Amino acid sequence: MTGKSGPLAEAQKVETEMKTRSKAGQTAVWQARLIMLVMINIAQLWVLAATVDAALAGHYSVLLPLVIASGVCFVITLSIIKWWRPTSRRKTSTGYVREDQ
Amino acid sequence: MTKNLSDESDVRAATEPFQAEFPYERDEEAQVTRREFCNFLGLTSAALFAGAAGFAGKAALDARESESLAAAHIEGAETLAPNSSLNFSYPTERDSAIIVRTADGAYHAYGQKCTHLSCPVYYSRDHQRLECPCHEGAFDAATGNVLYGPPPRALDTIEVETRDGQVWATGRSAKG
16 A cells, blocks of 8 residues: 655645635635725715715815715725736746736 | 425425426525625725715706806895894795894895704794704804704805895805
8 A cells, every 4th residue: 555655745735735825815815805895885985975965065165075085986996896806826846927817 | 204394405306397497596696706796896886986976066066056146136125124034035936045134224144944954944033043943953143153953054145235225135155
């Protein structure tokens, strides 16, 4: 009876461990994205409430900054959804490389 | 062995012919992926931005319109006795307003909506102030500023002018 041993088995073990770590890392990034998006949404909700309040109270000077703040939040949201994506890394003989999704 | 009749798999097995005609997977239906949730949050963000921009735009438009209000004669204000008031509408028929002639003979006009929850304010001769009957708020008759109560700001001010013995409303503005 021969158990798995040697450099090949060791390499497979390392590969498996790296995949597990990579998966855990990706999950963390996804969670971070979601939390950030939810927080930005809450901030935008507050900005909308402040805008309505200012408009009804006749405080016209603060309307533009509030709309700009809401727009900035929207741009950040877009950037998170569009570009801020989790990536996985794979180890090769030349080091870590990024895998295309 | 007792058979569990409420077992989900049994129900699905029993309704197999119907599943063929109306196929759906309950588990898949209930599941929302992270990507879908992210997209939903993105859409929500866009909607909130559009809402804020739309509301601000409409308020700015209304403010521009109110700057160019036409003057209107306030019928009966000339004969108003000191320490009394008269209701009128300005700038449109739907915008109720109140003109007060204070004890010193000066005219002061305000939008009649309380700035708390839009109840109509009235002039109290005894206390010589504008009062809101709903939540016991009060405003200064000469300035429209809040004296006490829950209103967060002063009443909308209507500018009045006396032209050839007649009292005219010439503009309306909201105070911060």
